[in-house]
Amino acid sequence: MKFLSIAFLLMVSPVCFGLVVLQYHHVSDKTPSSTSVSPDLFEQHIRYLAENNFNVLTADEFADSLTFEKSLTDDKSVLITFDDGYDSVLTEAHEVLKKYNFPYIVFINPSKVGSKGYLSLKELQQLEGDGAAIANHTWNHPHLIREKPSETKADWRLRVTEEITTTQQFIEANFDATTKLFAYPYGEFNQALAQLLEQLGFIGFSQHSGAIGHFDNRQALPRFAFGGNYGLMSDFRIKVNSLPLPVAHVDVRDKSGNLLYEPLLTEGSSIPKVTIQIQNNGSHPKNLQLSCFASGVGSIAVKKIDSTTFETQSPEPLPVGRSRYNCTATSKLAGRFYWLSLPFYKKNDDGSWYPEY
Ligand SMILES: [Zn+2]
Structure with missing residues (x-):
């Protein structure tokens, strides 16, 4: 994780x-x-x-x-x-x-x-x-x-x-x-x-x-x-x-900028902001472009901060239940894509658990 x-x-x-x-x-x-x-x-x-x-x-x-x-x-x-x-x-x-x-x-x-x-x-x-x-x-x-x-x-x-x-x-x-x-x-x-x-x-x-x-x-x-x-x-x-996305660092923050350490989202953290830093060692394509998706939302925008740093955030709150951000990118190997997935769980608005499934 x-x-x-x-x-x-x-x-x-x-x-x-x-x-x-x-x-x-x-x-x-x-x-x-x-x-x-x-x-x-x-x-x-x-x-x-x-x-x-x-x-x-x-x-x-x-x-x-x-x-x-x-x-x-x-x-x-x-x-x-x-x-x-x-x-x-x-x-x-x-x-x-x-x-x-x-x-x-x-x-x-x-x-x-x-x-x-x-x-x-x-x-x-x-x-x-x-x-x-x-x-x-x-x-x-x-x-x-x-x-x-x-x-x-x-x-x-x-x-x-x-x-x-x-x-x-x-x-x-x-x-x-x-x-x-x-x-x-x-x-x-x-x-x-x-x-x-x-x-x-x-x-x-x-x-x-x-x-x-x-x-x-x-x-x-x-x-x-x-x-x-x-x-x-x-x-x-x-x-x-x-292939695993060659990550050097990932952090996940809530709307106030506090780091989130758990997949279970707390109140005020239902639109997690993720910063992904890629290893800077030449093993991946120079102009690496990330595409990210959020469960229940679809494609979400990715901002390239510099050649190895990306930010992504859903434009709307993640749904109740289990969801993810999935990010992929083309690798140097034909037909093989880098992949990174971050899981999130969200309770009902009243603080109760989502249905068991
Ligand atoms: Zn089982």
């Missing part, structure tokens, strides 16, 4: 680091379209990866790549992930992935394992035996950033810690998982959760989009989610070939 890691941004390496994480839920024609990719389209995605020599990483290889931060730009490395442990991972996706010998990750909620529509423990163990890794998505799939009305900060911390640690105990008791990977339910996180995951030794995934770069917080990594309108081949090709 870029604006969680401002201190870290000062230490960025000039090497362009690139990893793309794909996120699926259902692979089916019969489940809600917003979280489903059809079996036919899924097969096209996987065939594209095989035919275009993508390196599909195991969980361990992915963790090593993050640790050593080697440049993967030319390797075209991807991680394939499924959230929630739905049964279509076995009935539809598994055979396709097995055919190409591609490893993948299934993020599970132990409270759902074996219930209707979800994989059973035995089925998950079968997938693991065929090359899948089973990973942590909390016990109950709560909105982790929402404190309960009666809860103190300490109560909240204890509850979310238990959601994570009991799930990890379940995984370690039933699977051979070695790499500690965690996906935030609904992609929702804050600084306290990212710090907790770091203390517990996890790599964390959110669901804002973009390729992973040096500047990304290891406990809030982006993933490209496919389902509904996202994932047609024209869209998939661009995303899977994307």
